[in-house]
Each structure stands twice: as structure tokens, then as C-alpha cells.
Amino acid sequence: MLKKIWGKIAVYLLVGYINFVYRTSKIIIYGDKEVLTQENREKVIALFWHGDTYCLYPALKGSKLYVAVTRDRRGDYIAGICNYFGYHTIRIPDTSDGGNYLFKIRDIVNNKDVSNLAISLDGPLGPYHVPKDFSFVTALLTKRKLMPVAISVKRKIEFRKRWDNYKLPLPFNEIILGFHEPIEVSSADKAERFESIKRRVKMLMEDQSIEKEQSFL
Template structure:
């Protein structure tokens, strides 16, 4: 039964890959804001943050830029890993809940090595709550001495899975997809005091 579930999971994953590629091929993609900062040729590297529910819409956008993606170290992460491999992203696997420890040092080592690149982290984490920023992206930013680069995605035509905690978005073909990259935000150790409330509020205000 496990083999059957794994097979069906992989089939669903490959369908998801080719569907989102078809959506991008048939849609108008509009980039606004500081989108040039996302390119691999840019000297400064960032922690790119976006909402978990928008993650599927984003996959083809930075294809070939060689960036790193944080994903969970479980079965769900296995399928995300397949998608990332297809689009040329490198995954760093961590547990669902990780506020630091050795995982942070592993992340810093990976993204600062010979393949130095931008790192993406879902702002509200793998489990939510919805649009409530976690501390993890900001802790990572401080440890790696990188700025946070917020990114939002707006699809004119879409399906949202309201039964999921993240309102997971599936864009429709023949669409208009707008991606806006905001100005980078610098995070200091002081910002992490008091559960990083101040920097979380700043990011929420930025991404509204």
C-alpha cells in the first residue's frame, strides 16, 4: 500500500509540475518592484520570503537561478524536492518545527558555500497559522547576515483551497500573474527580542 501511495504521489507531483509550466506558458507574467535583486548574477544574496499558500504559483518564476529552498524532512518534503529538482532549485531539509540549533548552522553552511545563492523560506512556515510570520526566517537572516526580501504573488484567475490552513492557491491557465518584490528589510539581533514582534509587524505592513 505504501508503494502504491508513493507511486500516486509521484504521478500527482509530475502532473503538478507540467500544469504550472503550462499556466506560465499561457499567461502574462508581470514583475514589479525590486525583481532584479532576485537574479543569480546580483552580488548581494537575500532571504526571500513569501506566504505558504502562494508557493505553488512561484515555482517556474526563478527557474534556473539556482536558489535554495527550505522544505520539510518528511514525505511531503519528498514531493516538494522532486518539483524543486525539476526547476533547478536546491533543497535544504529540516523538520516541520525548527527554531534554530544545528539546522541553522547547516543552512548557513549550505547557502554560503561555493554555490552561494538566495534562500527562500515560507513566511508563515509549513504549518501556519495563516499569514502569521514565524520567527525562523528572521533568525536565519540574522545568523546568515542577510536582508529579508518579501515577495507577493497575485493571480487574476485562481482557485483557492479554503479547506487548507494556507488558502493554497492554484492559478488557472491564460492568466495574468503579477509578482512584486519589495525593498529589502534589514534584521538585527535587537529585532529578535520579544519574539520578533516588531519585525513581524513591519513585514506584515510591507506585504499588505
């Protein structure tokens, strides 16, 4: 009971803080985030780095995304935050349980309320910024393109002792979100173990374009 109460308090504080950060910060968005709205005809899988999760929550509020979240206690906190911002969560294991959960994900997002999906590219356990096969296999199975999301935060605290260098954005900040053109995953990509498409997606998500650098000047 105490754990549940503490969990609700923690979610309340985390949600309150990130809302405050967004209200006091300049949020710059480039690319077409409208692709991720429920009304958009083509459905995609949005990709983000695990360490950027907290910076992204408010940006797509109300988009009714399905977010893949682990089943552990850590996942309980994330699910609570997702629910507040209007996302749906699909609870999955940290590691494969035989792959059946992939078909469950397909069935959920391909039902009559066909929806977009969001997945952390480097998974729940890392290593840092190493793309996992899960996103690409899911894209093939659900017949969705991948939309890499690049996130830059001018002022932040990074938790370097965590594998994902988790970022805590500070108030009165500048946050830049880049929604890249969706990329199709093919059987040819699978045949080469997704190596080329992994490099391409990683490059986009670690984008340090002139636009971003200029905006911080």
C-alpha cells in the same frame, strides 16, 4: 515502490500544469527580481506565504535558489517540483529539533557557491499569514537581508479547508509578482522578538497597491 511511482507522476502533473498556466497567462513583475540571481553580489532570503508557493515556482526558474522544505512526504512533492525548476532544497523538520538545522542551513548557503535562500514566512504548519521567527533568526545567522515577495492572482481556486488557503492558479490568467526592497534584520529586532519587522514584512507581502488593482481592471 508504488508510493515512489505515484510521487513522480504527481510531480510531473503538477509541473506540467503550472507551466501551462504560465504560458497562457500574463505575468507582471515589479521590483528587482534580479537580486535573486546567482550572479548578484548581495545574497538575500526571499519570503513568500505558504499558500502562494505553487504560483511562484516558474517565476525564478534557473535562479539556483535554496528552498527550505520539510522532511515529510509533502516535502518530497515540493522537493521534486523545486528540482525541476532548478532550485536546490534543504530538508528541515516541521518543528525545532534543537536548532542545529539552522547552522546546517548557514553552512550550506554560505559555502563557496554562496546562494540565496527562500522560506515560507508562515512556516509549514501555520497559522495562516502569521510570520514565524524562523525566517528572521535565519537572516541574522546567515547575515542576509529579507526580500518580501507579494503575489496576486486574478483567477484561482483556493482550498479554504487547508490552513494556508492554498492557491491553484487557473490558465489564461494574470499573475502579479512584487519583489520588495530587501530589509535588514538587526539585533535590536531580535531584542523585541521581531515584532516590528514582522508587521512591516507582513504589510508588504499582503500589499494591495493601486498598481495591482488597476492591472486587474
